[in-house]
Amino acid sequence: MLENLLKRGNCFKLVCGAGNEEIEEVKRLVYIYALAGCRFFDLSANKDVILAAKEALKETNINDAYLCVSVGIKGDPxxxxxxxxxxxxxxxxxxxxxxxxxxxxxxxxxxxxxxxxxxxxxxxxxxxxxxxxEEKKLDEVLPEIIKEGIDCIEFHVVGQDENEIFSKWHYIKENFDGLLSICICRTKLSDEALIDRISRMTKDRQPYSTIIQADGFPMSGGKDDFQSTLQAVATSQIVNNANLPIYLLISGGTNSKTSELAKMCQIPYHGIAIGSYARKIVRKYIDRPDFWTNSYIIDEAIEIVKPLIESVSV
Ligand code: SF4
Ligand code: SF4
Structure with a gap:
């Protein structure tokens, strides 16, 4: 179960990109990261993307991996x-x-x-x-995606339109029984408003049926230094201090330094979601025309990403 993976406190989530609908790229990312040890994948809410990720997992013979799809509100970057x-x-x-x-x-x-x-x-x-x-209409995309079999839906709630946020959140809760994730940042919310929104969204949820993905700056990752990951850890601290019965994932500006900084600041977490930096370090392999026929490429890419996945446990 996905919950068991989170309870271990060292879950690495590969963010393929909520807007990334390049099927072949997603397939290659999932293939490399699954072989290197990743078991949780964040995908665009697109049926073909999900099928590509499933195909990659089938080719690796890995059957204990979990898929999450991301949806957002109008204006979500x-x-x-x-x-x-x-x-x-x-x-x-x-x-x-x-x-x-x-x-x-x-x-x-x-x-x-x-x-x-x-x-x-x-x-x-x-x-x-x-x-x-180009935000997706939930009632158009979610039914067919849920039918394909996913483990988690992540809802990005950057923005001020509470009516839109809560009506979409209601729709998601009504139509999906699995684990839900709320991706939230402080770009447009005060610390107090952030916790207030999370509390209201989770108040009728069972304890530990929701992930809070605490986003520093959305899609700001890319560099592997403490400065890039500072806001991600700071947002996580605010969520952690609220003592809510949720799983906490750190995201938005995450890299191989994130776990080290979180531990120095004594912020416990269940996992770290990494997107921009995780994709960047394998870009030169992913874009190779001989990706599927040259096993050296795949072996080298796996060796590159293993330390990043293992950094979550540091
Ligand atoms: S830089 Fe970012 S926003 Fe611009 S085209 Fe590339 S992915 Fe899209
Ligand atoms: S950065 Fe240069 S090439 Fe790109 S849109 Fe602006 S002017 Fe055009």
């Missing part, structure tokens, strides 16, 4: 897709070189690869990049 205004773009390629997903080629955005991280917008010298929200 995880649902955003970059759009380029060609009246302003001067083809400088700054966006292409900064994109962690290799989602931009010759000033064209591949939507299924874009995770809405915002890095391209920050570097564009012509303010030519904006974002469109």
């Amino acid at each position: 995880h649902s955003n897709k970059a759009v380029i205004n060609y009246d302003r773009c001067v083809n400088c390629a700054s966006c292409e070189s900064i994109c962690p997903q290799n989602a931009i080629h010759y000033a064209k955005v591949k939507k299924n690869k874009c995770i809405g991280c915002g890095r391209c917008w920050k570097v564009c010298p012509r303010s030519a990049i904006s974002y469109v929200s």
Whole structure:
């Protein structure tokens, strides 16, 4: 059971990307990380992505892994897709070189690869990049996904629209019996408002039937230093201090230093969810055309990711 994995206190969750709908990339990520020891995978709420992850797990002969799908509210950065205004773009390629997903080629955005991280917008010298929200309608995507068999639904609740948050949360609770996860950060909430929202969302839930994924800065990971992970640990401290009967996962700016910092600060956790940094360290293997035919590539990638997975237990 997923609960048992969390109770051990060293759960590593690979975040493939809530907006990452590049099927082959997800399949390769799941394959490498499963062989290296990961047993919990966070996926886009897309049936084909789930089937790809399941196919990868089948090929590894691993049958004790758990799948989580992520959904959000309107304006959730995880649902955003970059759009380029060609009246302003001067083809400088700054966006292409900064994109962690290799989602931009010759000033064209591949939507299924874009995770809405915002890095391209920050570097564009012509303010030519904006974002469109492509959040999914729960009643359209969830029924067929639940039918495929998943273990957890994660709900991203960045934002102020409480009506939308609570009506969607109600829908999720009514339609799914498994473990639920709330991904929350302090970008738009005070510390007090954050705990208040979590308390109201979990008050009618059974103890330990909810994960709180305490997000530092969403999708801010990429560097492997203490500074990048500071906010993730700080948000976790606030959640931990509330003494709620939940599982706590640290996320949003996580890397191989996260566990060390959390332990130095004496913040207990059930696991760490790592996305940007976890994907970055295997990018050069994932993008290889001979990925499935060259076993050296896979062996090398596994050796690269093992220390990251093991860092959660440090
Ligand atoms: S930098 Fe981020 S937001 Fe921009 S295209 Fe790449 S993944 Fe999308
Ligand atoms: S950074 Fe801006 S101007 Fe440069 S290629 Fe990208 S969209 Fe165009």
